[in-house]
Amino acid sequence: AGPERDVEGEEAGLAELEGRLAQLAERRVRLDGEIAALAAEAARAQADLRRREEALARARESAAGARSRLQHATERERETAELVERLLGRTPRELDAGVLAELDAASAELVPAELGTRIRELGARLERYGGVNLAAARELAEVERELSALEAERAELEGAIARLREAMARLEHEARARLSEAFATVDAHFRRLFARLFGGGEARLRLAGSEDPLECGLEMEVRPPGKKLQHAGLLSGGEKSLCGLALVFAFFLHRPAPLCVLDEVDAALDDANVGRFCDVLEEIAGRTGTRFLVITHHPLTMARMDRLYGVTMSERGVSRVVAVELAEAVELQATA
Numbered sequence: 001a002g003p004e005r006d007v008e009g010e011e012a013g014l015a016e017l018e019g020r021l022a023q024l025a026e027r028r029v030r031l032d033g034e035i036a037a038l039a040a041e042a043a044r045a046q047a048d049l050r051r052r053e054e055a056l057a058r059a060r061e062s063a064a065g066a067r068s069r070l071q072h073a074t075e076r077e078r079e080t081a082e083l084v085e086r087l088l089g090r091t092p093r094e095l096d097a098g099v100l101a102e103l104d105a106a107s108a109e110l111v112p113a114e115l116g117t118r119i120r121e122l123g124a125r126l127e128r129y130g131g132v133n134l135a136a137a138r139e140l141a142e143v144e145r146e147l148s149a150l151e152a153e154r155a156e157l158e159g160a161i162a163r164l165r166e167a168m169a170r171l172e173h174e175a176r177a178r179l180s181e182a183f184a185t186v187d188a189h190f191r192r193l194f195a196r197l198f199g200g201g202e203a204r205l206r207l208a209g210s211e212d213p214l215e216c217g218l219e220m221e222v223r224p225p226g227k228k229l230q231h232a233g234l235l236s237g238g239e240k241s242l243c244g245l246a247l248v249f250a251f252f253l254h255r256p257a258p259l260c261v262l263d264e265v266d267a268a269l270d271d272a273n274v275g276r277f278c279d280v281l282e283e284i285a286g287r288t289g290t291r292f293l294v295i296t297h298h299p300l301t302m303a304r305m306d307r308l309y310g311v312t313m314s315e316r317g318v319s320r321v322v323a324v325e326l327a328e329a330v331e332l333q334a335t336a
Contacts, residue, residue, distance in 0.1 A: 015287070015288075017185070018253060018254065018255075018256065018288075021181075021182060021185055021254050021255060022254075022255045022256075024178050024181065024182060025178075025182060025254070025255050027178065028175055028178050028179065028182070031171050031174060031175050031178075032175065034171055035168055035171045035172060035175070038164050038167055038168045038171070039168065041164060042161060042164040042165065042168065045157055045160055045161050045164065046161065048157060049154065049157045049158065049161065052150060052153055052154055052157065053154065055150055056147070056150040056151065056154060059143060059146050059147045059150055060147060062143050063140065063143040063144060063147055066139050066140045066143050067140060070140055172214065175214060176212070176213050176214060179213045179214065180213050182254060183205070183207065183213065185254050186205065186250045186251055186254050187204060187205040187250075189249070189250035189253045189254065190203060190204070190205055190220075190246055190247055190250035191203055191204060193245075193246040193249050193250055193253075193280060194222065194242075194243070194246040196276060196279070196280050197242045197245060197246050197273070197276050197277060197280060198224050198225060198239075198242060198276075199225060199272075199276060200224075200225035201222070201223050201224045201225045201227075202222075202223050202229075203220060203221065203222040203223065203243070203246070204220075204221050205218060205219070205220060205221075205247075206218075206219045206220075206221055207219075219231070219232075220232040220243060220247065222235065222239075222243055224239055237268045238268045238269050238270065238273060240268075241265065241266075241267075241268045241269060242269070242273060242277075244265075245265060245277065245280075249280060249284060252284065252288075252290075253284065253287075253288070256284075256288035256289075256290055257290060258289075258290060258291065259290065259291050259293065260290055260291075260292050260293070261292075261293045261295070262292060262293070262294045262295065262296075263295045264295055264296060264297070265277075265294075265296075266296055266298050266301050267296075267297075267298075269298075271300055274298055274300045274301055275300065277301075278300070278301060278304040281294075281304075282304070303326075305326065306325070306326060306327065307323060307324065307325055307326065308323070308324045308326065309321060309322070309323050309324075310322050310324075
């Protein structure tokens with residue numbers, strides 16, 4: 001009774017661990033979806049940020065040009081106003097075209113010739129300066145407001161990108177941890193099932209190609225009984241079939257399903273290997289409650305099944321499905 005209770009407790013613990021592993025695998029799938037969505041959102045944010053940075057650069061160039069033009073125009077206006085006011089005693093706003101014409105006509109009589117020449121030079125200089133853009137200050141203010149808005153949007157986008165990258169890093173870290181945990185569980189199942197199916201030997205799974213669990217590949221290193229450690233690709237056809245079954249069953253134990261279909265998986269196996277395959281199949285079915293549908297032509301495999309289904313042609317051209325309960329058939333034979 002004691003060993004039986006230990007076995008039952010171990011099976012209950014394994015069932016609980018397998019349930020937790022299934023939940024972790026489902027959560028990993030959800031995390032992968034969230035990572036993909038976050039990556040797409042980050043890409044869109046990056047593209048939007050680049051567009052806004054280009055608009056910001058153009059706005060800065062425009063603002064710099066407006067500041068330069070405003071400074072130059074302000075300087076010219078100040079110099080001209082000082083000269084006109086010092087020479088004529090009036091500001092440029094007080095002088096219009098008519099006043100300048102009268103002053104130029106009367107300058108020969110009212111002021112010395114030298115002063116009249118200086119006034120004409122200043123008038124010509126004013127004409128060369130042209131009109132002062134009085135709207136430059138307003139334009140500069142508008143450009144500066146647009147620049148401030150773009151800088152605020154850029155800061156907001158950079159913050160959103162930083163948050164997205166942080167969330168992606170957190171999800172990837174959790175995915176790596178859970179994948180490593182799932183790999184360790186599958187590897188343990190694979191080692192045990194390999195020894196069961198081969199009647200000895202040893203095997204292990206190895207992550208290859210990268211140190212990142214999310215990017216690496218999977219390799220099998222196996223050593224059947226009486227052979228040296230080698231890559232699974234160097235095995236015979238039957239040995240490859242057993243290795244594949246061990247790997248499939250290892251994944252299946254990590255995340256079982258209510259139904260499993262096996263199609264001619266025992267075709268390359270001899271009688272001894274078929275017996276061990278059926279033993280493992282019965283163990284997994286008893287532990288997980290899974291119903292296995294096995295398509296086979298091997299008589300030993302059919303003899304170990306609970307129910308057989310076959311197709312017969314009792315009449316030419318007419319096919320019929322026949323079902324046989326092996327347990328009932330044995331009882332009928334015993335009572336006959």
